[in-house]
Amino acid sequence: MTIVRAHDFLSWRNESRRLLAADVSPADVHWAGANETLFGGEQATEAKIGSVASVPKEFLRLAQTAALHRDDDRWNVLYRVLYRLTHSEPSLLKVGIDDDVRRLELMNQAVSRDMHKMTAFVRFRRMENSDPECMVAWYSPDHHVVKAIAPWFSRRFGGVRWSILTPDECAHWDLEKLTFTPGVPRSAAPASDDMEHLWKDYYASIFNPARVKVKAMKAEMPVRHWATLPEAEIIPNLLAKANVRVIEMAKNQKSSAAEFVPRTNDLQQLRAAASVCRGCELYARATHVVFGEGRPDAKVVMVGEQPGDEEDLKGHPFVGPAGRLLDKAMLEAGLDREQVYVTNAVKHFKWIERGKRRIHAKPSGIEISSCRPWLEAELASIQPELVVCLGATAAQSLMGRDFRVTTERGIFFPHRWAKQLVATIHPSAILRMPDRRDEEYALFVHDLKLIAAKVRELEAASRRLS
Numbered sequence: 283m284t285i286v287r288a289h290d291f292l293s294w295r296n297e298s299r300r301l302l303a304a305d306v307s308p309a310d311v312h313w314a315g316a317n318e319t320l321f322g323g324e325q326a327t328e329a330k331i332g333s334v335a336s337v338p339k340e341f342l343r344l345a346q347t348a349a350l351h352r353d354d355d356r357w358n359v360l361y362r363v364l365y366r367l368t369h370s371e372p373s374l375l376k377v378g379i380d381d382d383v384r385r386l387e388l389m390n391q392a393v394s395r396d397m398h399k400m401t402a403f404v405r406f407r408r409m410e411n412s413d414p415e416c417m418v419a420w421y422s423p424d425h426h427v428v429k430a431i432a433p434w435f436s437r438r439f440g441g442v443r444w445s446i447l448t449p450d451e452c453a454h455w456d457l458e459k460l461t462f463t464p465g466v467p468r469s470a471a472p473a474s475d476d477m478e479h480l481w482k483d484y485y486a487s488i489f490n491p492a493r494v495k496v497k498a499m500k501a502e503m504p505v506r507h508w509a510t511l512p513e514a515e516i517i518p519n520l521l522a523k524a525n526v527r528v529i530e531m532a533k534n535q536k537s538s539a540a541e542f543v544p545r546t547n548d549l550q551q552l553r554a555a556a557s558v559c560r561g562c563e564l565y566a567r568a569t570h571v572v573f574g575e576g577r578p579d580a581k582v583v584m585v586g587e588q589p590g591d592e593e594d595l596k597g598h599p600f601v602g603p604a605g606r607l608l609d610k611a612m613l614e615a616g617l618d619r620e621q622v623y624v625t626n627a628v629k630h631f632k633w634i635e636r637g638k639r640r641i642h643a644k645p646s647g648i649e650i651s652s653c654r655p656w657l658e659a660e661l662a663s664i665q666p667e668l669v670v671c672l673g674a675t676a677a678q679s680l681m682g683r684d685f686r687v688t689t690e691r692g693i694f695f696p697h698r699w700a701k702q703l704v705a706t707i708h709p710s711a712i713l714r715m716p717d718r719r720d721e722e723y724a725l726f727v728h729d730l731k732l733i734a735a736k737v738r739e740l741e742a743a744s745r746r747l748s
């Protein structure tokens with residue numbers, strides 16, 4: 283009997299190559315898990331490592347996922363299937379009733395489901411006295427999925443440092459790269475903090491008593507995860523009040539980011555809190571929340587509509603084609619982007635799929651008003667002299683639905699959130715007008731020059747007063 287050890291897909295693949303090259307039958311090999319003691323037996327014959335005889339891509343996909351399953355027997359199953367595929371059964375994967383194929387598929391499904399559950403049930407808590415701020419979550423996955431799912435968390439929560447602690451291994455994100463360390467016990471994670479209230483409030487707000495089915499809820503949100511879910515504490519109470527809430531909901535159906543906005547003027551804290559906002563449904567299909575960026579004491583705040591495809595992927599505002607056009611126009615108009623805070627009326631990217639492309643979709647009135655508390659919190663923190671609305675969505679968010687950029691463009695209005703507010707078109711609109719691009723661009727630069735002059739005027743007035 284040949285005994286070999288595998289601890290992940292790559293080590294299994296390397297050992298399998300050696301075994302295949304030596305034509306070792308699955309009946310003559312025992313795969314030991316990473317923690318299994320190897321006693322007796324012999325190591326696999328060291329053969330020249332070459333490519334495994336060709337196998338369907340589908341097998342590699344299934345094997346990579348099944349390798350994350352907790353069952354120690356997975357390596358034996360994988361090797362049996364590999365051996366049979368490369369020895370006279372090239373179409374084995376099509377035989378759904380075969381015991382090995384069935385086990386491979388079941389393991390694959392279990393791991394995929396576990397990864398999905400992890401994205402739904404990890405709850406970050408703020409580490410006390412951490413500087414810089416760091417969020418920590420404790421979670422106990424069924425399978426070895428931490429490394430596989432960590433990149434998803436780094437995309438979704440890329441703007442904040444976090445650690446996900448699990449009994450198997452821990453993932454850490456430092457805003458630039460992911461690292462992994464050995465597992466830790468539950469006691470290593472903080473017990474509770476302000477974030478817990480956010481989650482409880484959020485869950486209470488989305489809990490729909492009209493649709494509640496306790497059995498289905500327990501299947502979707504298994505009871506064993508409840509220990510790490512702050513909202514689980516309030517489920518019994520919510521269920522008890524379900525009937526009353528059905529009546530209330532019918533009377534008062536609304537959504538808003540308001541309950542996610544912490545009572546602070548600190549932009550960093552606002553940014554971190556926005557990354558877990560569930561004030562509307564747009565977070566669900568976006569990669570990053572795209573919060574505003576720039577000086578916290580900026581005199582000018584520019585507000586666009588929503589992040590685009592590139593901004594969503596990078597997590598920063600105005601870094602796509604429209605942002606580059608804005609940079610160019612600001613330079614020509616004498617406005618220093620370093621002195622300006624840029625943000626959007628809606629913080630998550632709304633899109634529709636067209637082939638392989640994600641096409642911008644205009645946010646609805648409800649989504650714009652749901653997200654307004656974030657914009658108001660930014661403006662309350664910065665207290666700019668001038669707000670520049672780029673396009674109708676931003677203008678209507680701050681000036682009301684009757685505001686028309688076409689007729690009120692370039693006019694300065696006094697405003698609650700700044701001394702003056704002015705609107706112009708969004709640079710992406712210029713990119714969508716290839717026939718009139720030069721003309722529209724010149725008008726845009728003209729508007730920005732008026733804005734630059736207004737900034738100088740407001741600054742001079744402030745100096746006179748001080």
Ligand code: SF4
Binds near residue numbers: 538628
């Ligand atoms: S778009 Fe705004 S309100 Fe909606 S989830 Fe994102 S941050 Fe929250």
